[in-house]
Amino acid sequence: MDDKDRTLLSLLEEDCTTPVHDLAIMLECTDDEILSRKKSLEDAGIIGRYSAVINWEAFESGVVFAIIELKVAPEREWGYDRIAERIARFSNVRSLRLKTGSHDLQLLVTGKSMQEIARFVSEQIAPMDRIRETATHLIMKTYKENGVLYVEREEGKRLPFSF
Numbered sequence: 289m290d291d292k293d294r295t296l297l298s299l300l301e302e303d304c305t306t307p308v309h310d311l312a313i314m315l316e317c318t319d320d321e322i323l324s325r326k327k328s329l330e331d332a333g334i335i336g337r338y339s340a341v342i343n344w345e346a347f348e349s350g351v352v353f354a355i356i357e358l359k360v361a362p363e364r365e366w367g368y369d370r371i372a373e374r375i376a377r378f379s380n381v382r383s384l385r386l387k388t389g390s391h392d393l394q395l396l397v398t399g400k401s402m403q404e405i406a407r408f409v410s411e412q413i414a415p416m417d418r419i420r421e422t423a424t425h426l427i428m429k430t431y432k433e434n435g436v437l438y439v440e441r442e443e444g445k446r447l448p449f450s451f
Contacts, residue, residue, distance in 0.1 A: 289334075292317065296325055297334070302435070304338040341436045344398075345429065352426065353382075353398055354405045356413065357391035359421035368392060371418050380408060391423060402426060 292315050299311055308326075312319045329335045344351045362368050368386050372393060376384050383396040395413075399405040405424065414422050431439050 293325055293329065296322070297329065300326075300335070300338070341434045343430070343433070343436075343438050346438070350400055351398060352400065352402055352405055353396065353430070354402075354427060355425040356395040356397055356409060357423040357425070358393040358395070358413070358419055359390075360392045361418045361420055362392075363418065371416065374416070375413065378408075378412065391421070 295315060296311065299306060299314060308319050308322050311322045315322065326335065344353075360368055360371055363370055372384055372386065375381060375393070375395065378397075380397050380399060381395050382398055383394075385394045386392060387394050397405060397408065399408060405426070409422055409424055413419060431437070
């Protein structure tokens with residue numbers, strides 16, 4: 289991987305719909321070189337998929353997002369991997385990360401209601417072997433997602449502030 293690959297990845301992360309010809313101009317190379325680099329990055333698993341950032345809150349009500357943090361007892365020989373693979377298979381789990389801090393795993397999940405998320409945690413996640421503790425945080429409003437700002441303040445307008 290070289291500097292052109294890094295720049296290409298940054299450009300694709302910013303907007304994966306940028307035409308190949310435009311990418312070639314920005315990177316001072318040919319269209320074929322861009323296609324070849326993209327294919328190599330895809331084959332290496334560096335580019336996993338191309339996707340859109342969608343503001344679901346603006347599109348529809350009836351979708352609830354929550355962050356669920358888990359304390360997990362790691363398995364000998366496997367660590368956190370097997371439990372993470374099992375959790376990742378649930379269709380309502382949007383992302384799953386191993387992290388530092390007070391909890392080991394962090395999930396971003398979706399549901400149609402708070403009750404659906406609560407049922408998912410209480411019936412699917414909490415009873416799993418090796419799960420020692422859960423903490424569920426409902427997302428009330430998203431201001432920025434993957435670098436895309438959802439809310440812009442009008443110039444001269446102050447945000448309400450109180451103690």
